[in-house]
Amino acid sequence: MKTESRLEKVLASGQLAVTSEVGPPRGCNVDIVKEKANLIKDYVDGINITDNQTAMVRMSSIAGGTIIKQMGLDPIIQMVSRDRNRLAMQSDILGAYALGMNTMLCLSGDHPQFGDHPMAKPVYDIDSINMIKMVKDMRDEGKFQGGADITEPPKMFIGAAANPFADPFELRVMRLAKKVAAGVDFIQTQCIFNTDKFETWMKQVVDRGLDQKVAILAGITPMKSLGMAKYMKSKVPGMDIPDEVIDRLAGVAKEKQAEEGIKMAIEQMQRLKECKGVKGFHIMAIEWEQKVPELVKGAGLYPRPQV
C-alpha cells in the first residue's frame, strides 16, 4: 500500500469501488456539508469535495474535507491548478494531509470564464499532469517540486480525471497514458452518457495495458429531467449526450423523467460492471445526493466492503 487511503484499500481488495461527491456551499454553513455527506456516507468509499467547481467561489475543498473527516468519513479533496501556483498547492497538500486527508484529485479546473469571477487572473502555473507528478514526488521521493527535501512527506493516493468524450478522440488514450506515466493511481471519468464510445475508449485502454496501472472509475450522472439532458448537451463543455438519451427521457411523462433517469443510470452501471478495466464508479448526482443510495443499491454495490 502506498497510502492509508480507504479507496486504495477497496481497490486493492479487488472489489468495485464507489465514490461520489459533495459540492461545498457558497457560504460558511457547516451543516450543508454534513447533511450532504450523511446522505451518501454508507454507500461510498470516498467523498470528493469539489474545488471551486465551474469557477464559482465555494467553501474550500480542504475545509469541506476536514468537516467530512471529522465525521469519520473519507474525503477525496479535489485540487485545481486554476487558482493556485505550485507553492500554494504544495502548502495546501501538506496542510490537508496534516488534517487527515490522504486521497486527492488533480485537475486543471474549468476556466474562470465560466464562473462568477471571470475577471480573475487564471493561474495555471502547472497543468494537471505536472500536478500528479508533483504529488507523487512529494509522496515517493519526499521532495518538493522545487527539489528540496520534505520532513514527513504527505502520502496522498493520487487521482485525476479523464474525459473519453473530448476531442480529439484518438488522443484521449494517449493522454491517459501520460497521466499514468506521471504517476496517477486512480481516474474518475467525465459523466458517461455515450456508453458505446466509453467502451471503445476502455478497450483501447485495456489493449495498452493501462488498466493494470491505474484504477478507472466510470463517471455516472443520473439525469433529473429532459431539460437537464438538453442543457448538458448544448451548454456543458466536453459532454457527449447521444440522442437516444434525450429520446428516452422525452418518451416518458414529465413527472416520470427523474425516475427514468435513475433507471437509466442503474442500467448503465450494470452494463459497465462487465466492462473490462472498470474498477468502480464515481457517481456525480448533481444536487441530487439523496439518490446515491438508490443508485448504489440498484447497481448491486451495497453494502460497501469493510476494509
Add this chain to the structure above:
Amino acid sequence: MITAEQKPLQEIFGYIAPYEKILVVGCNECVTVCAAGGRKEVGLLSSALRLHSVKAGKKLEVLEHTLERQCDPEYVDQLKELAGQVDAIVSLACGCGIQTVAAQYAIPVFPGVNTKFMGASESQGIWAERCMGCGDCMLGVTGGICPVARCSKSLMNGPCGGNSSGKCEISEDVDCAWQLIWNRLVELGIQDRYEELVAAKDWRPAGGGGPRKIIREDLAASKIITEDMA
C-alpha cells in the same frame, strides 16, 4: 508584432481636458501595421480632438508627429523641439513607446491606445495572439503552435476535457491549441512525440523572475567603444 487598439475617445478627452496645446505622436512600426497608431491614426485622432474641443467651446491646439520608432531613445530625441511647445503628449505607440517618450520629457504623456498582445495577422483586419514572450520557446516540440499563448490554460501536456470539435471551452471562436498541435503532429507523422511528458514550466524567463532585460555584451560594448572614439 505588438498589436494595439485605440482607446475610447472619451478616455482620451478626459486625459487632455486640462491642457490647451498637445502633441499627438504616432509610431511607424507595429502600431502602423495594425492600424492603431501610425501617421493616419495620428491625423484621425488629432481631428477628433480638435472637433471635440470646438464643440465643447474649449481652446485646444493639436500638433502631430509620427516617429520612425518610439521605443528607441535616439528616435524619441527628435521630439525635443515639439515637446517644448506643448503642455502634454498623447502617444499612439505601444506601451514600450509611451514609456520611452515619458522617460525623456518632463510633461504628462498619455496613452492613446491599449497595447494588446504579440500577434500575427490572420487575414485583412484580424490579428490574433501568437506569443507571450515566455523566454523559453517550445515551438520545436509542439509542431510550431504555442500552447503557452494559445491554450487558454497554457497547458503543457495536451488538451483538457473542454475541447469540443476543435474549439476551446471558453468560446466557439477560439481554436483549441492542442487540437491544432495534434493535427500538426499527425500531419508531420510524429504523433508519438505527444506522449513525452513536458516538465512543469520554469516561469522565470517569462517574467516570474522580475522585469526582464537583454544585455548583449557585444553590442553594448561596441557602442561604448564607438562613443569613446568619438
